[in-house]
Amino acid sequence: MRKRYPFLAACLVLSLSASAQLGFVRGDSIPVYSPSQLNFPWAGGLNFCQFSEIDLDQDGLLDLFVFDRTGNRITTYINTGTPNQISYKHAPEYQRLFPDLHDWAVLRDYNCDGKADIFTYQSPGFRVFENTSTGSNLQFTLRYNIVLSDYNPQGNPNMVNLYVSPVDIPAIRDIDNDGDLDVLTFSILGSFIEYHENTAMQSPFGCDTLMFELGSYCWGNFSENALNNSIALNQSCRMASPEATDDGQINHQPDQLLHAGSCLECIDIDRDDDKEVVIGDISATNSVMVRNGGTPQSALGDSVDANYPSYDSSVAMAIFPCAFQVDVNNDNKKDLVFSPNVTTAAENYKSVWLYNNTGLTDSVVADFAQNNFLQDHMIEVGEGAYPVWYDYDADGDQDLFIGNYGYYNSGQYHSKIALYKNTGSAANPSFLLQTTDFAFIFGSGSGIQNLAFSFGDLDGDGDKDLLIGDYNGKLHFYQKLPGNPDNFVIAQPNYQGIDVGSFAAPQIIDVDRDGLLDLLIGRQSPGRLSYYRNTGTASNPVFTQMSSFFGGVEVNAPFYSTGHSAPFLYDVGGSYKLLVGSESGWIWHFDNIDGNLAGNFNLIDSTYMDIWEGARTHLSGADVNGDAIMDLAIGNYSGGVALYLGDNNVSTGSLYGNDDAAFELYPNPASGSVTVNVPEFSVYVDVRFGITNLLGQQVMNQTLSMQRTAINISALPKGVYICTLEIDGKRAQRKLIVQQ
Numbered sequence: 001m002r003k004r005y006p007f008l009a010a011c012l013v014l015s016l017s018a019s020a021q022l023g024f025v026r027g028d029s030i031p032v033y034s035p036s037q038l039n040f041p042w043a044g045g046l047n048f049c050q051f052s053e054i055d056l057d058q059d060g061l062l063d064l065f066v067f068d069r070t071g072n073r074i075t076t077y078i079n080t081g082t083p084n085q086i087s088y089k090h091a092p093e094y095q096r097l098f099p100d101l102h103d104w105a106v107l108r109d110y111n112c113d114g115k116a117d118i119f120t121y122q123s124p125g126f127r128v129f130e131n132t133s134t135g136s137n138l139q140f141t142l143r144y145n146i147v148l149s150d151y152n153p154q155g156n157p158n159m160v161n162l163y164v165s166p167v168d169i170p171a172i173r174d175i176d177n178d179g180d181l182d183v184l185t186f187s188i189l190g191s192f193i194e195y196h197e198n199t200a201m202q203s204p205f206g207c208d209t210l211m212f213e214l215g216s217y218c219w220g221n222f223s224e225n226a227l228n229n230s231i232a233l234n235q236s237c238r239m240a241s242p243e244a245t246d247d248g249q250i251n252h253q254p255d256q257l258l259h260a261g262s263c264l265e266c267i268d269i270d271r272d273d274d275k276e277v278v279i280g281d282i283s284a285t286n287s288v289m290v291r292n293g294g295t296p297q298s299a300l301g302d303s304v305d306a307n308y309p310s311y312d313s314s315v316a317m318a319i320f321p322c323a324f325q326v327d328v329n330n331d332n333k334k335d336l337v338f339s340p341n342v343t344t345a346a347e348n349y350k351s352v353w354l355y356n357n358t359g360l361t362d363s364v365v366a367d368f369a370q371n372n373f374l375q376d377h378m379i380e381v382g383e384g385a386y387p388v389w390y391d392y393d394a395d396g397d398q399d400l401f402i403g404n405y406g407y408y409n410s411g412q413y414h415s416k417i418a419l420y421k422n423t424g425s426a427a428n429p430s431f432l433l434q435t436t437d438f439a440f441i442f443g444s445g446s447g448i449q450n451l452a453f454s455f456g457d458l459d460g461d462g463d464k465d466l467l468i469g470d471y472n473g474k475l476h477f478y479q480k481l482p483g484n485p486d487n488f489v490i491a492q493p494n495y496q497g498i499d500v501g502s503f504a505a506p507q508i509i510d511v512d513r514d515g516l517l518d519l520l521i522g523r524q525s526p527g528r529l530s531y532y533r534n535t536g537t538a539s540n541p542v543f544t545q546m547s548s549f550f551g552g553v554e555v556n557a558p559f560y561s562t563g564h565s566a567p568f569l570y571d572v573g574g575s576y577k578l579l580v581g582s583e584s585g586w587i588w589h590f591d592n593i594d595g596n597l598a599g600n601f602n603l604i605d606s607t608y609m610d611i612w613e614g615a616r617t618h619l620s621g622a623d624v625n626g627d628a629i630m631d632l633a634i635g636n637y638s639g640g641v642a643l644y645l646g647d648n649n650v651s652t653g654s655l656y657g658n659d660d661a662a663f664e665l666y667p668n669p670a671s672g673s674v675t676v677n678v679p680e681f682s683v684y685v686d687v688r689f690g691i692t693n694l695l696g697q698q699v700m701n702q703t704l705s706m707q708r709t710a711i712n713i714s715a716l717p718k719g720v721y722i723c724t725l726e727i728d729g730k731r732a733q734r735k736l737i738v739q740q
Helices: 092-097
Strands: 023-026 049-054 063-068 074-081 088-090 105-108 119-120 125-131 142-143 148-150 159-161 171-173 183-188 192-200 213-217 222-226 232-233 262-267 276-281 287-292 301-305 321-326 335-340 354-358 366-370 386-390 397-403 407-409 410-414 417-422 431-435 450-457 466-471 475-481 488-494 505-509 518-522 530-536 545-549 566-572 575-583 589-592 602-605 619-622 631-635 639-648 662-667 674-676 687-693 698-703 708-712 719-727 729-739
Touching: 049 335, 074 092, 105 171, 119 142, 171 262, 183 213, 183 262, 232 301, 262 321, 276 321, 386 450, 386 631, 397 450, 407 631, 417 450, 466 488, 466 505, 505 566, 518 566, 566 619, 575 619, 687 708
Parallel strands: 148 213, 386 619, 450 505
Antiparallel strands: 023 639, 049 063, 063 074, 074 088, 105 119, 119 125, 125 142, 148 159, 171 183, 183 192, 192 213, 222 232, 262 276, 276 287, 287 301, 321 335, 335 354, 354 366, 386 397, 397 417, 407 410, 417 431, 450 466, 466 475, 475 488, 505 518, 518 530, 530 545, 566 575, 575 589, 589 602, 619 631, 631 639, 662 674, 674 708, 687 698, 687 719, 719 729
């Protein structure tokens, strides 16, 4: 689980000036070409996505919200509104304003205020966050932690949780056209779709509430085959009411869990005011559309398009394609976007299929447009992105290399290294994709799976060789030969018999400062680092394991079974610092390294500068824009890269260079008390500080009267909280980990 917030940049000395303080600002303006210019190259990649519309900036245009099941990652895109064109720009400043979401998330306006609210999975059903934005300040407040429905509306009320599984996606639309949102979801017991009618409009409360009752056990009177996604029409309803436990939730026994996974979207295909349904299934590669030949109040499936849209290029993905209806090209007609509803083993770099709606307004004629919507305008390398800066052509500027776990293709992952050459200069970088298979590593039949790598001179000949870590925890040595900059050949597979277990992530660096290059290697589990010292020579290195728990570093986070540590050791004014990427996506920051190689390092922060770019982060630092300050490339498992430019002049410490209120929160993690420091306190009039839990419940709120205030948190249970500072109408937030 994760959340992103504005932060005050920590002090980090990187230049010759001892007083320099480093902040980071997202470097979205540095151009990338592939071969044409990408609109948002540093957006971070997309894998298995869900799409919704929302007005993020309150300008009257519907923008785009994308939820990626890979890492439960959110990306947001502002619609610039060019008529009849796709015209989005990546807007990462909004991503951090959404609450923690997982498994599935769709945005719908449930209370008729014109603002899209959040419907998202919450075991064993779903919860709802209300969009409580004011002006241009986007914010959400938890309204329903679990949504109930009356499963026996004709008799004694049987109010239990409206069940939706974590692998399903329900259709949340106004099915009966009465002005409120209803729900279609597959029954847990089988192949029928349940219709839960929202009776809010018939109540005294009107649209400003959710009041569900089971309207039908078999909406449309059709069923889906239990073994495949074939549809049987004219099926009678199952009549039974689920039993509720004492806490009001359905008692789901393991032997009842027959429904494996389906996704639903409701659209009016034929302009007759009733809703058709598009179905995706976990066991299928295609999409099915069932036409509604009934009415909005009494649905009746009367025909089936078993390979929707059969009149065009039918949807055909490796597994579980799901439909989402959004207008992406500003023509006032809802288009269809399809993406797999899985977490692995499906299309991952061409996984967003766009069908333009070429029909009349309020109808749908799906015309296939592309299979990489949004992905075609960002750095996208499938699953896993492992960036490395290296001036491979010795022209004085940094080039960008990106390894991956693999591009999914016909049941297999193809692991490659992409090269984006800097065709600009050291001061004005510009990157152009040269190849997706640098050194022909995949094309040569190496068979190496998961390419995490590092460059370094391992044979003492003055040029840098390539060392690749793989899925099995082993290393492979590719020697740089004279000639072209990409002239690498495999010199030693299973290099020196080194094996760290799984997902080896190497860095070549002189750890002990003896003039010889050593190895640091991250691994999947338990998220520790291995240190191999070079006990040989520069031209004939012998790597001897000194520690498999180097520095006491372990980046396993709560709720994660693996760590996927990825080290980046770097020098700051003659002193080593260590950043470590992790499975959770947080970056861990350590010091007290020099002279302490056999001891435990000092953990400065397990959420370094509150940067979160997705699950399984890898990072690499270098001066990319010629200002003598380190910049960061951060890869994630969605297959993309984010660029953070170092900036000594960032006074607010904002990730996005905005004017949010700045404050420090330390220590973090904390127990007993935490200190709030507001650097420019004397110039402010009204300073308020509050703490909420992840359910949106406020647990503390007070006015601050001094620059540094110690807040007593001894009464707070162990867990993750959100701290909010409000200064003269400006707001900033930080995550706080309480460890009592």
